[in-house]
Amino acid sequence: MSQIVVEKKVLNENQKIAAELRDKFRENKILVINIISSPGSGKTTLLERTLERLDKSKRVAVLTGDLQTENDARRLAQWGFPVKQIITGGTCHLDAKMIEKHLADWPLENLDVLIIENVGNLVCPTSYDLGEHCKIVMLSVTEGEDKPLKYPSIFVKSELMLLSKVDLLPYVPFNAELAKQNARSVHPGIQIIETSCKGEGLDAWMKWLEEKLAAVKVGETVSA
């Protein structure tokens, strides 16, 4: 009996494709963000508000993942930016190969920002690198304050947490300070922006996005 030391990542194949994508994104100076949350936290609504506010000179594209239906792509297409739906057909996450496949016929040199809306799920998408610059986790105030403690991986891996639906705070027993404290305890450096589709925090979110994009354009290494 002898032992062979392997020491390889289990998701090596995904990692390889993600690294190739990351190189392509860097070459073309595209900011790529991967938004992850539970189903119903408001990812698509946030994207609607974002696309609505974006300067039309910005070249933005959206990949949106769901198990079934083209509904989200239809909702997002009305703002005039290219949107593609990735139907996973039951798979609970997006992987790098799906991103590669859906980008194959999009000219990357014509793009400034690629927004990836992952499948609504706080667990599985965490394990798959898509070549993005950063992951963003969204938590809505109709969920529990302890979500960061229950699903720590995604909060650890996300650079930014969007606390959404804050316009509902007066009506729900949600302790926003505790939620933020929980997020910071699992990820001490996490940035947090409170948002609502009614408008609160959207300026701060757009500013965050603009600053990220500016950093990518000057070739700064944004975290990977």
Place this chain on the structure above:
Amino acid sequence: MHELSIVSSVIDQLDELKKQHNGARFTRVGLRVGELAGVDVDCLRFGFECVIKDTPWEHLALEIEEVPRRQRCPACNAEFRAENWATACPQCGEEATILIAGEELQIAYVEVDE
């Protein structure tokens, strides 16, 4: 519930590794799973049994090493286990400590029958 895709990735890599080792008979595979890997170890074991059943890998044993989350303090250099998500440094109180272990999802080794 992506443990089944994770098991498939393990088996794909083992197929490749077996080729590289001229068809050697692997008896055991050792995985390393961090507590922040987003993988449920029981689901992984169950998925593993399902995937190898009635295949040439049927007799492969699975060993999982679970890796706890560890942090390093940038102020005093203490390294500690972050229990119950308490990431502040137990030695000096610094809050912005750095993650150094717990995200692993690796194939550590295989054992070969010779």
